[in-house]
Amino acid sequence: MRTALECEGLTKRYGGLLAVDGLKLCVAQGEAYGLLGPNGSGKSTTIGMIVGVLAPDSGIARVHGHDVWRQPRQAKGLVGYVPQEVALYPDLTGRENLRYFGRLFGLRGRRLAERVSALLDVVGLADRADQLLGTYSGGMQRRINIAAGLVHEPSVLILDEPTVGVDPQSRNAILESVQRLVADGMTVLYTSHYMEEVEKVCDRVGVIDHGRILAEGTPEELMGMLAPGGRTEIEVEGDVRAAEAAVAALAGVTVTAHRSRLLIAWGEGADRLADVLRALDGVVTVVRTEAVRPTLEEVFLQLTGTSLRD
Ligand SMILES: Nc1ncnc2c1ncn2[C@@H]1O[C@H](COP(=O)(O)OP(=O)(O)OP(=O)(O)O)[C@@H](O)[C@H]1O
Numbered sequence: 001m002r003t004a005l006e007c008e009g010l011t012k013r014y015g016g017l018l019a020v021d022g023l024k025l026c027v028a029q030g031e032a033y034g035l036l037g038p039n040g041s042g043k044s045t046t047i048g049m050i051v052g053v054l055a056p057d058s059g060i061a062r063v064h065g066h067d068v069w070r071q072p073r074q075a076k077g078l079v080g081y082v083p084q085e086v087a088l089y090p091d092l093t094g095r096e097n098l099r100y101f102g103r104l105f106g107l108r109g110r111r112l113a114e115r116v117s118a119l120l121d122v123v124g125l126a127d128r129a130d131q132l133l134g135t136y137s138g139g140m141q142r143r144i145n146i147a148a149g150l151v152h153e154p155s156v157l158i159l160d161e162p163t164v165g166v167d168p169q170s171r172n173a174i175l176e177s178v179q180r181l182v183a184d185g186m187t188v189l190y191t192s193h194y195m196e197e198v199e200k201v202c203d204r205v206g207v208i209d210h211g212r213i214l215a216e217g218t219p220e221e222l223m224g225m226l227a228p229g230g231r232t233e234i235e236v237e238g239d240v241r242a243a244e245a246a247v248a249a250l251a252g253v254t255v256t257a258h259r260s261r262l263l264i265a266w267g268e269g270a271d272r273l274a275d276v277l278r279a280l281d282g283v284v285t286v287v288r289t290e291a292v293r294p295t296l297e298e299v300f301l302q303l304t305g306t307s308l309r310d
Helices: 043-050 072-077 094-104 109-122 138-149 168-183 195-201 219-224 240-248 273-280 296-304
Strands: 003-014 017-028 032-036 058-063 079-082 156-160 187-192 204-209 212-217 231-238 253-258 261-266 284-292
Touching: 003 043, 003 187, 017 032, 017 043, 017 187, 017 204, 017 212, 032 043, 032 195, 043 058, 043 156, 043 187, 058 072, 072 079, 079 138, 094 109, 094 138, 109 138, 109 168, 138 156, 138 168, 156 168, 168 187, 168 195, 187 195, 195 296, 204 219, 204 296, 212 219, 212 296, 219 296, 231 240, 231 273, 240 253, 240 261, 240 273, 240 284, 273 284
Parallel strands: 032 187, 032 204, 079 156, 156 187
Antiparallel strands: 003 017, 003 058, 204 212, 231 261, 231 284, 253 261
């Protein structure tokens, strides 16, 4: 496994505020890593130090082994950075905007034209390419911003909350573009405070708060931390309170009732659905049983005691 991106002891203070606190991060080549945390948790500050626009107080960030501060040219050339703010020209078309960024990176002639066309395809905007950027929706402008971050063929793409404030259709288009890039081998660092996004796009997720990674793992691993044995929802017909009491009498099973449904949390390694169904026999009619996946939001709540959307 080759490391594409690594941070060690990365620290940044703003006056008395410790925004990023000794952060350690390692992203393998071809991996999509999600930094998931609420507003103010230190995501943008971390990214600023990785892309070389913010000087760390201490610690180091490396891209393919190049120190971002000691070898900035090599490191920055390998990174495509998509900031939260759209930094484009409204009076140029989408294609002209991308041509402009391509020229900044030394592309000319046919190579530039081909690269721009390919990028318009990646972000799904080929059909709007020759209209003025000012006529695009906010979400479309974000997609051109992503294409601009890719113009110099970086090996690592860093996206800072790329879907904030965009309409659902554009949000899906953005997620699909990132998924396509990952499938084609791009290394991605993706920040978000939406767990369903990092679940969809990322192989591994770090939960960040107060500038520290609190937990790290695949989305499944993070969810497994919450209810080790998983949970099951059982829809019943009849006296749901009597059903709740019958299940509560079983050892090692936690049950709560909501309307016509029982939510059952199993203890570690103990899926006792057969026992539960036996306990319900003659008390209520079981209509449906379904395994429930915990959300990353619940994981975050458990880790930090605060909601992800604070
Ligand atoms: N230039 C600055 N001066 C002072 N404090 C700052 C500055 N930039 C960020 N902060 C503070 O540092 C902390 C981390 O902010 P940061 O922007 O990195 O978080 P974030 O997770 O990216 O949040 P958001 O999604 O709101 O951008 C916050 O408490 C923020 O208020």
